Structures are given as structure tokens and as C-alpha cells.
Amino acid sequence: MIQALKSNTLPGNYSQKLHKRYQQAVPIGVYNSPPLYVQSAKGAMITDVDGNNFIDFAGGIGAMVAMELVTDRVTKEPAKELTAQLIKEFWKNGLISIGAGIHDNVLRFLPPLVISNEEIDKGFEIINQAFEALCQNSKRSGE
Numbered sequence: 001m002i003q004a005l006k007s008n009t010l011p012g013n014y015s016q017k018l019h020k021r022y023q024q025a026v027p028i029g030v031y032n033s034p035p036l037y038v039q040s041a042k043g044a045m046i047t048d049v050d051g052n053n054f055i056d057f058a059g060g061i062g063a064m065v066a067m068e069l070v071t072d073r074v075t076k077e078p079a080k081e082l083t084a085q086l087i088k089e090f091w092k093n094g095l096i097s098i099g100a101g102i103h104d105n106v107l108r109f110l111p112p113l114v115i116s117n118e119e120i121d122k123g124f125e126i127i128n129q130a131f132e133a134l135c136q137n138s139k140r141s142g143e
Contacts, residue, residue, distance in 0.1 A: 012050020016032065045073070064110045066100060078103035089130035095123055 018037045039050045046054045069079040069086075083105045090097045100106040111123070 012048065012052060015051045018049065026139060063113060067107045067108070068101060069105050069107065078105035081103050083107060085134055086130050090126060093126045093129065095126040110130065 015037045031095045037066040038046055039049045039051075048054065069083050071077045071079045071082070078101075080103055084097050085097055086107060087097050096109075098108050109123075111120070
């Protein structure tokens with residue numbers, strides 16, 4: 001299952017062990033992206049050292065982050081409907097995102113520069129819940 005990584009959660013034992021070593025060696029600074037210990041990556045798909053799969057949210061300019069959604073990783077067919085459904089789910093739960101790209105299959109986020117760590121965590125939670133909800137709905141409908 002693909003997951004959005006919340007900043008306070010490491011999904012596997014090996015990741016937790018590596019993060020403990022990191023915390024001992026690196027001083028605390030500005031709030032950064034959640035810790036992720038990558039085993040491999042291909043395109044926007046990342047697999048961590050514990051075998052968990054994630055989507056890379058690294059695309060963007062400055063504070064703006066964008067994520068292109070496709071229905072097939074080989075053909076790169078745009079996932080316009082999925083993008084629209086996710087945006088609706090985000091808005092229902094208080095997260096503002098807009099569609100972008102020439103095929104309307106890009107999720108775009110632009111948090112305020114004064115966003116708190118708690119608000120960032122809440123945003124990741126809303127993103128994760130929206131993906132989980134749509135995955136469950138597609139399983140129920142047999143897609």
C-alpha cells in the first residue's frame with residue numbers, strides 16, 4: 001500500500017533504528033520533511049529500508065509542492081478523475097489544494113510560510129486519509 005508519511009511516524013523497525021542514530025548525530029534545527037530512509041526509488045515511487053512504499057512529494061518551487069498523478073506508471077496516462085476526487089476529499093477535511101498541469105492531473109499545495117509543525121502534520125494526515133478513503137472506495141466498487 002502506498003502511504004503518505006506523517007512526520008511523527010516511522011513505519012518500520014529498521015527506519016526507527018536509523019532515525020535514532022540520526023537524532024544522536026545531527027543537532028535539532030528547522031522543521032524538515034519527515035525522516036525517510038530510502039532503499040530504492042523509481043520515478044515518484046520510493047521504497048524504504050523496511051519495504052514500505054511511498055509517493056515522493058519532492059516536486060515544486062520554493063514552498064509550493066506538486067504531485068502528478070497517473071493511472072499507469074508505464075504509459076503515464078493522466079489520472080484526472082482521481083486528482084479531482086482527492087481535491088474534494090482534501091477540501092472536505094480543511095486542506096486546500098488545487099489541480100494543475102495541462103491534463104489537470106497535478107495536485108498543488110502552497111502552505112503559508114508561517115505554517116506550524118502541527119499544521120504540517122495535520123496536512124499529511126488529511127492527505128493520507130484521502131488516499132486511504134479513495135483506495136477503500138475503489139476496492140468496494142471492484143475497480
